Amino acid sequence: MVFPTPASASPLWIRNPLAAFTANSLDASGGVVVSGGTIVEVLAAGQQPSAPCADIYDAGSHVLLPGLINTHHHFYQTLTRAWGPVANAPLFPWLQNLYPVWARLTPEDLELAATVALAELLLSGCTTAADHHYLFPAGLEDAIDIEVAAVRRLGMRATLTRGSMTLGTDDGGLPPQSTVQDPEVVLADSERLVARYHERGGDAVIQIALAPCSPFSVTKEIMAESAALAGRLDVRLHTHLAETLDEEDFCREMFGLRTVDYLDSVGWLTDRTWLGHGIHFSDAEIGRLGKAGTAVAHCPTSNMRLASGTARVLELEDAGVPVGLGVDGSASNDASNMILEARQALYLQRLRYGADVPVERALGWATRGSAAVLGRPTLGQLAPGMQADLALFKLDDLRFSGSHDPVAALLLCAADRADRVMVGGQWRVVDGQVPGLDVAGLIAEHSEAAKRLVNG
Secondary structure, three states: OOEEOOOOOOOOEOOOOOEEEOOOOOOOOOEEEEEEOEEEEEEOOOOOOOOOOEEEOOOOOOOEEEEEEEEOHHHHHHHOOOOOHHHOOOOHHHHHHHHHHOOOHHHHHHHHHHHHHHHHHHOOOEEOOOOEEEOOOOOOOOOHHHHHHHHHOOEEEEEEEEEEEOOOHHOOOOOHHHOOOOOHHHHHHHHHHHHOOOOOOOOOEEEEEEEEEEOOOOOOOHHHHHHHHHHOOOOOOOEEOOOOHHHHHHHHHHHHHHHHHHHOOOOOOOOEEEEEEOOOHHHHHHHHHHHHOOOOEEEEHHHHEEEEEHHHHHHHHHOOOOOOEEOOOOOOOOOOHHHHHHHHHHHHHHHHHHOOOHHHHHHHHHHHHHHOOOOOOOOOOOOOOOOOOEEEEEEHHHHHHOOOOOHHHHHHHOOOOOOOEOOOOOOHHHHOHHHHHOOOHHHHHHHHHHHHHHHH
């Protein structure tokens, strides 16, 4: 059980950080004032709060950031990290080997996997996570309910997407028949989850989105029906798209369309949609995505691990496409660490575009950009009226010795763990630990579950 540190009843001044990245033009070198779960003041150097603060936290040894936001994950995959049979495989063979393993997932497995993923994210400075869960084998019908409970225990925010697979091997799809569901079941459960859990407003903790898995695992019909349902319920849409050239070939053969044409044909080319990966787009397709406001979750580590390709992030942004970062599943990244994902994004995009891609731009993808991808305008920035979701990093490890620019050092010197994390005005990480979380016990249970899962 996790016991988060409660928020103070009076305004809290997080004072004079070593450095601050606000994800906007504001100067927070004097710190921020938090009250009632929101940021009420951002102070420049030498400024004082407009009213006295009884609670003061001296951040003089910390770099202050908005809480990092993860836009694409598969929590359950923490159970199949670094599995030998797929350690050196591209996407389609990787999936075909893993599907039978994942089909054995139990509610207890998912609870452990989600807790590990969320704790790892939280410790890396992440305050909001989007999870794409599309596996509902017999006995795991309440998968999203299990994830909701895990998010609430850890005290984070989440967009939990009710995924689906409806196109099995019998009908020309990639997943085995044991992992697919009838469309009527998918749509009914989607509506149930939105009614039960979806919160609206700037301080929402849990949001639900609809997320048919990928072109090679769902039918056009469930894509179109999900889009119609999302419009009626006013929730967002998520799917994998343009991840690999194999997927492009599949779309041509199965649907007679390129990926963006396919997306348009099922009613998904809108600003309600965000896409996992979004690598293989032509110039014209990037323009269409930008015009529609369709967003992309860039997953650099996963894209490199599976050799899927490099997303054209700068061109996507220049065309008006909102871009955020995702760690992707922990079987194609093998970690759930958002600050390291920002570093990877920086380096991969520099390899494509040149060394003048700024550190701050990569941090922007992990904060303000990711908030835009998830449709959360009150997250991802240090500014009055924003939610008090914050990440504070120390630079006292050996790796930082000799560094000069504290913000640049976070990525260039590979920060990997936050010292303090706040969500909605409450400390969720204190001194590099999640209060009340038995990490050693969690590792033992999770590791045992992982062994059982892969051994059948």
